[in-house]
Amino acid sequence: MAKKKLGLEDLGGFVFSTNDDFELENEAVEETLIPKDQYLEAHFSNKGRGGKVVTVIKGFVGTEDDLKTLAKLLKVKCGVGGSTKDNEIIIQGNYRDKIVQILQKEGYNVKRVGG
Template sequence: MQDSKLVYSSDGGRISQKNTAETRSVSNDGIVRIHRETKGRKGKGVSVIHGLNMDAKALKTLCTELKKKCGCGGAVKEGLIEVQTEDREKLKALLQQKDFTVKLAGG
């Protein structure tokens, strides 16, 4: 199902945009997934962490800790943590130490 860009309907007036990036990044099954992405990054890979049900401040703190332990850069974007490393196994181990259920997803 594709995301709808509908903002107004003659039926009910203005449509609220509740399908934000933050709500899409949180999985309903409680599993944190680590994806590898290179698209739009000039071939350089990053690990994107999906499914963390945390507020923005807690995400930023966790991101900072992961960056320090991996020795790389990263950022919190749209409710997701992007870490500039392709070492997903290390990220998985670090998140499992914090009692998250983690799966590696994608390539």
């Protein structure tokens, strides 16, 4: 069995340096695009969730706080629970059509993906 080669991501985001003059470069904070410049996709999924159905919104470009704010808006309007993970909004239940209408009223470009 071959050993897996470790990469930088396996170190948990740490960077080690023996250079005394080393300065940490901060990653650029991704700014949130205005709604008309956003292209979102509304997906239906039940994989890896014990058969539970969810609606997944992908493609959001912006800060984590703005993503959570949008997720909260969708959860309140649909009256269901949900969360954010890996820059995606996960809404419990199959609410794709309703979410597409809500997002379009907010000015987002939304595409319904899947069956």
